[in-house]
Amino acid sequence: MNLPTESVSRIEGKRLSMDFDRPPAVETSLGFFFNKIAGWNVLHFGALWEHFKNKYALTEFPPPIIATPTVPPLTLQWSPSESIIPLRVLFTDASRSQLVQVQNEFFLHNWRKTDETPDYQHYDHILPLFREDWSIYLTFLEEQKLPRPAILRSEMSYFNHIVRGQDFETYEDLPKVFRNWRGFEKNPVFNNLEFAAFNVVQPVGVGKIQVVVGPGVRTTDGKEILQVNLTASVVPSGSGNDSIFLALSGCHQIALQSFDSFFTDEMLAKWGRKK
Amino acid sequence: MSALLQAQWVPVQQREKLRYAGNSTVSVERQPLFRLNSELTPVVQYEGDGWLFSALAELHALKRAGMNIPGLGDFRIADETMDRVRRLLTTEAVLNLDKPQFVPFSGGGLSLVWNSNNQELTFSVYPGEEQATYMTGAVNAAEQHDGVVAVTNNTDLSAIVTRFLTTAG
Numbered sequence: 074m075n076l077p078t079e080s081v082s083r084i085e086g087k088r089l090s091m092d093f094d095r096p097p098a099v100e101t102s103l104g105f106f107f108n109k110i111a112g113w114n115v116l117h118f119g120a121l122w123e124h125f126k127n128k129y130a131l132t133e134f135p136p137p138i139i140a141t142p143t144v145p146p147l148t149l150q151w152s153p154s155e156s157i158i159p160l161r162v163l164f165t166d167a168s169r170s171q172l173v174q175v176q177n178e179f180f181l182h183n184w185r186k187t188d189e190t191p192d193y194q195h196y197d198h199i200l201p202l203f204r205e206d207w208s209i210y211l212t213f214l215e216e217q218k219l220p221r222p223a224i225l226r227s228e229m230s231y232f233n234h235i236v237r238g239q240d241f242e243t244y245e246d247l248p249k250v251f252r253n254w255r256g257f258e259k260n261p262v263f264n265n266l267e268f269a270a271f272n273v274v275q276p277v278g279v280g281k282i283q284v285v286v287g288p289g290v291r292t293t294d295g296k297e298i299l300q301v302n303l304t305a306s307v308v309p310s311g312s313g314n315d316s317i318f319l320a321l322s323g324c325h326q327i328a329l330q331s332f333d334s335f336f337t338d339e340m341l342a343k344w345g346r347k348k
Numbered sequence: 349m350s351a352l353l354q355a356q357w358v359p360v361q362q363r364e365k366l367r368y369a370g371n372s373t374v375s376v377e378r379q380p381l382f383r384l385n386s387e388l389t390p391v392v393q394y395e396g397d398g399w400l401f402s403a404l405a406e407l408h409a410l411k412r413a414g415m416n417i418p419g420l421g422d423f424r425i426a427d428e429t430m431d432r433v434r435r436l437l438t439t440e441a442v443l444n445l446d447k448p449q450f451v452p453f454s455g456g457g458l459s460l461v462w463n464s465n466n467q468e469l470t471f472s473v474y475p476g477e478e479q480a481t482y483m484t485g486a487v488n489a490a491e492q493h494d495g496v497v498a499v500t501n502n503t504d505l506s507a508i509v510t511r512f513l514t515t516a517g
Binding site for chain 2: 099100135163174183185186232234238267268270287288289290291292293294295296297298300302
């Protein structure tokens with residue numbers, strides 16, 4: 074696999090980055106998905122936290138998530154003979170903006186925007202934090218005599234909020250936001266849209282990008298938004314650190330290129346892309 | 349569940365939600381406790397056929413129609429009122445109810461009203477006020493149960509809604 078290692082990509086001679094005055098990203102996530110670790114049980118979450126406590130002193134317990142690629146149909150099953158019901162645990166720092174997510178099928182690092190830490194955190198800043206987290210996790214597995222994870226894919230996601238009243242006013246404005254949305258010009262039936270949601274999957278080089286767009290209400294401030302979730306995934310050539318981090322770098326490149334290719338130049342300028 | 353990613357759920361855990369259907373019928377809605385992605389920022393998603401979508405569309409219509417009527421009042425709904433009403437609408441306690449009736453009042457505020465079996469519940473949201481006022485009791489009765497509540501305090505909101513549903517029968 075021959076992937077660039079720079080954090081800034083180029084496409085058609087144009088420098089790509091997530092440098093914006095007002096980036097739409099409210100959260101990023103990166104890490105690895107793997108086969109369930111044989112022997113892992115609920116007690117390991119607590120024991121693992123002991124290794125992270127100095128860095129991530131707080132915990133949260135959101136609902137567990139599906140770990141397999143989101144291609145419908147999906148079937149999720151659990152039987153009483155399994156040693157663990159699906160459980161997801163977050164270890165967060167005091168600001169609750171940097172955290173790790175642990176579930177038996179994945180290990181991720183998230184940055185999320187908060188009132189106390191509103192500035193976007195770039196990949197180059199987060200990657201060394203994640204490398205350290207991953208190293209702690211592998212050391213813990215070894216101490217517990219649990220097997221090293223068999224990696225299924227490296228993945229990186231950007232979670233963006235397009236705010237109604239700021240980035241767009243009505244669904245008639247979608248052609249100004251998304252390159253793939255032409256709109257219904259002078260259409261006798263489809264005018265004055267009230268709702269739109271769509272899903273796009275595109276192979277990119279050795280990986281894949283999935284974009285999910287749908288409306289919602291952000292409960293922290295009551296704003297009506299369009300959620301635009303970009304997820305890039307790459308299957309690494311092996312489960313060793315060199316392979317999986319190279320694949321993660323590939324995810325970052327794919328995500329940058331996809332972000333630039335998905336939103337219109339008008340939106341990129343509106344968010345204040347820095348040259 | 350999102351229409352975009354149709355998954356066949358075999359739920360491990362189920363949460364039963366009592367749903368007020370507006371005609372004294374209470375149904376039980378089971379929701380699987382799983383998510384489809386690793387996003388943590390709290391967002392309530394909706395689809396085009398639910399009451400939340402209809403309520404949000406009605407809010408936009410009311411905002412557009414608001415007018416300042418000399419001698420009568422300023423019925424333009426303030427932006428901060430809209431944000432606060434959306435926060436209230438997307439709490440678990442209120443999502444358990446049916447779609448409310450919206451009543452703008454002078455000064456940029458908005459009331460949300462539910463009626464059942466001669467019992468009424470009203471939340472009133474004011475611009476510039478973090479808290480909403482509430483009132484519940486028999487319609488036109490002198491005795492009402494009222495107070496103030498933070499629009500995101502689901503615990504207190506649940507208590508108010510439960511009281512209303514219990515008295516409404």
